[in-house]
Amino acid sequence: MILDERKRQILESVIKDYVATAEPVGSRAVVRKHALNISAATVRNEMADLEDIGYLEQPHTSAGRIPSEKGFRYFVDCMMENENPTDEQIEVLRQFMNDSIQEWSDVVQVVGSFLSKVTNYASFIIVPSVKFSQFQSLQLIPIQEGQALVLVITDVGVIMHRKISIPKSINSQDLGVISDIFNRAFRGKKLTELQRSDLQILREELKIRRQVIEDSLEALDSLLDSPNDEKVIINGALNMLKEPEFKDLDKLSRILTLFGEDGSLKDILPEQIKDGVDIRIGQENTAEDIKEMSLVIAGYRTAGELGKIGLIGPVRMEYWKAAGTVESVLNIINEIFKNTTSDNKLFIK
Amino acid sequence: MILDERKRQILESVIKDYVATAEPVGSRAVVRKHALNISAATVRNEMADLEDIGYLEQPHTSAGRIPSEKGFRYFVDCMMENENPTDEQIEVLRQFMNDSIQEWSDVVQVVGSFLSKVTNYASFIIVPSVKFSQFQSLQLIPIQEGQALVLVITDVGVIMHRKISIPKSINSQDLGVISDIFNRAFRGKKLTELQRSDLQILREELKIRRQVIEDSLEALDSLLDSPNDEKVIINGALNMLKEPEFKDLDKLSRILTLFGEDGSLKDILPEQIKDGVDIRIGQENTAEDIKEMSLVIAGYRTAGELGKIGLIGPVRMEYWKAAGTVESVLNIINEIFKNTTSDNKLFIK
DNA sequence: TGTTAGCACTCTCTTTTGTTGAGTGCTAAT
DNA sequence: ATTAGCACTCAACAAAAGAGAGTGCTAACA
Missing domain, CATH: 3.30.450.40 (GAF domain)
Incomplete structure (x- = not known):
């Protein structure tokens, strides 16, 4: 639908006024505020046309016009210029x-x-979802006797930390070794690409330190589990x-x-x-x-x-x-x- | 101020009803809902007394009564029994x-x-504020070539993580050594007890790995800086x-x-x-x-x-x-x- | 003396009615 | 094609009327 210049001007006036005031806009207001060289009566005629094609509507007979959604759509598609922040x-x-x-x-x-x-x-x-971020490293950090922190880091940052219990016999070097295993296995992969089967393989490969790895894997597992985060x-x-x-x-x-x-x-x-x-x-x-x-x-x-x-x-x-x-x-x-x-x-x- | 039993019952009725409905409570309503063995007129007299001592008030002449704040206060102090969750x-x-x-x-x-x-x-x-939590450990974790993560852990959990740059010559063992220095120095202290001077001493003691330590200290510093978190x-x-x-x-x-x-x-x-x-x-x-x-x-x-x-x-x-x-x-x-x-x-x- | 029934009175809330004014659509003149 | 003029419409506001809930007071009662 193509509008002539005057109709466009009137439509724009109505939209700008209505957006600013939330009140229906009358023909007089259009003429007054926007200094068009035409009379209110002419505007009324034009507005009636705009209403016929569905760009304006009247809340009731004796009110001014407000833009319809169709009117806004036309304005947005064909007339509007974006106003950027300063x-x-x-x-x-x-x-x-x-x-x-x-x-x-x-x-x-x-x-x-x-x-x-x-x-x-x-x-x-x-x-x-963080599931789509790239695995960067998994860190096991000793917190205190018998406890460690599992830290999962991806390209968007630290996405989880969770406590696990560790056997007292495990020292921080051991934890480092285990972390390295994870890191070598997973670095650069998306979390979604970590199949359960991958985790499983790791589980089986590493008989030593079994419990620590189990717990770390479970932490990772729980990330994959959350349906859509x-x-x-x-x-x-x-x-x-x-x-x-x-x-x-x-x-x-x-x-x-x-x-x-x-x-x-x-x-x-x-x-x-x-x-x-x-x-x-x-x-x-x-x-x-x-x-x-x-x-x-x-x-x-x-x-x-x-x-x-x-x-x-x-x-x-x-x-x-x-x-x-x-x-x-x-x-x-x-x-x-x-x-x-x-x-x-x-x-x- | 001591109320006789009947006045207490009436006050309670008004409060319970008003809390439930947000409407002024009339004398009839009190009698009807709470099955007291007295007439509405008597209740009216009592209510007038309660109004005199300021426990009830009337929004306007021909409305029921609502409890005043003083009335609520009396109720809370002298009559109320807590209702626990199931x-x-x-x-x-x-x-x-x-x-x-x-x-x-x-x-x-x-x-x-x-x-x-x-x-x-x-x-x-x-x-x-986390400033009052107890320093448990500071961890330096290599993220990738030239970058490490400073992790501050206290008794309430991981309270900050922040990236710092590290010289390429530093490996993860070095980072461990540095972490240990922090941990020995600060473990168990409240963050508020970490005086700037302590940090300063550490700065001077440790000439090696200067930059890494600087950056870690700065991270700690920034925690202490935040005015009231x-x-x-x-x-x-x-x-x-x-x-x-x-x-x-x-x-x-x-x-x-x-x-x-x-x-x-x-x-x-x-x-x-x-x-x-x-x-x-x-x-x-x-x-x-x-x-x-x-x-x-x-x-x-x-x-x-x-x-x-x-x-x-x-x-x-x-x-x-x-x-x-x-x-x-x-x-x-x-x-x-x-x-x-x-x-x-x-x-x- | 404390309690109660009865009743006139008060005041809000709702509904009704009247009024105002902005804005329209139509017609006739330009 | 445009515009002035005018009767008409309708929401919004205000004033008036009516309804209802609740009171305070008085007088009677146990």
Whole structure:
């Protein structure tokens, strides 16, 4: 559907006004605020046309117009220009990442908070399961008489530590030997590639120190066991409190619960997203729970796996700003990855 | 102030009803629901007396009575019996702690979630700064060519890991030697007892491997630097959504923000609390932000330092249940500590 | 003297009714 | 094709009316 310039201007005015105020926009307001050289009556006619093709709608007869989801879609696809964060903001973020980031979990914190602070929407970051990270080393560390710590380190950092009991006869050199066995066997493999059978072979090969190895293997096993431990990190969920569309306590409650402690959000985000920044407006979302919200979402690749970052907000969203911010952040993440060899991802600094 | 039995019964009826319904309680309701052998008129007279001494109040002339904070206080001090969780619930918690708890951060998760789930209030746990935990060992672990991981382990678990660069000439045995030096020097000391001067001495004693030691010391240093890293863990904040007193969006927003991402709650809790389970009702709280909420709070000792666990909810709170639950949990925590020698706290299983 | 029934009174809450004003759609003039 | 003019619509707000729950007081009663 192609719109003439005037209709586009009117559509844009309505969208900008509505996004800013959450109120229906009347014909007078369009003329007044956007200094078009036409009368309110003309705007009314044009608006009626825009309503006919489904880009605007009226809450009731005597109200102004609000953009429909279809209208937002047209705007996003054909008219919108992304608005990036200021250079200053970008610089602050980049600085922060250089200064204080040790491993992936830090990246995620910093990026998440940046996204939500800059946009005033809720941000989410999905980190692929640690199962897809590359085994780097397993360390056995004596803690005290009869106890040791199993430490599993991958390219995204220290992903687990767990205590095991060890026979008193085993000293720290023995532990070193055992660690080395693991490391030689597994280094560089993805955890998902560690078949149970591999673990089994190791079990059988190493009759000595059997119990220690058993316990270490079990620790690794338990990592592989956890069905799907994608992590979701949500920031700025309370930004939703400000949005008038969620002033209804019931809605608010459902939304905050969604963002709540259980990480149920990840089941609700789309599996497939298109390259670059993908935007899902309201009903376009398949999950029932977010059909009155919009997503601005982008994928990033880490160790060959797909992670996601994005923003979630009301349909009445500043898509230009949201998309611009997500895009910028995505670029920074990719840039950081580019600067790290695949052998040296753990500490990305 | 001593109340006769009938007044006590009436006060209790009003409190129980009001807590359950959040509505003012009328004289008829008291008679009906609690089968007292007196007429509504008599109850009215008694209620008037209770109002005179400030235990009840009337929102307006023609409404029933609600308990005043003073009334709640009397009830809590002189009438209430704690209601403990069911044996089954306690058993589940104890089981869980035995099965799956590796270190302090796990305890805190499990306990927090238990408190909030059982009571339907928001729970908080304050964990004293790691600075007060006992240094157990510092481990230097080779990660890859030129890089090592500094791992600081105390009696509450692995409290930091950080990457440092190491000269290529240093091998893993060297790292072991260096770790041992740290361990001999510091084992068993509280981090707060590690004076900067101690670190300095170590620096000077060890001319060899200077850089590695420098970097490790710096990691320790940074732990001591962080001003006050008491941690606050909040669970079940969204339970507040259900309370009618917070149906006002503004209030709700302030409260949730308080529980929000920045952990500002810890500045608001009382410094001094009495032994056992302490209850702070409404205005009794010194902090402005929680003057319309109540706290049920208890202290626990870990490594000589005071931590706190508790619940926060509306003034109209089921104090008996809240206090009983906090008390039970406190007992379990103490029990666990009793079963662990002071040398063996890291993994409390 | 303590208790109770009866009753007028009070005050919130809900519903109803009236009013206002923003905004529209249509028509006729430009 | 555009616009001024005007009657019409409908949500939002306010005032008025009605209902109901609960009280305080008085007078009678055990």
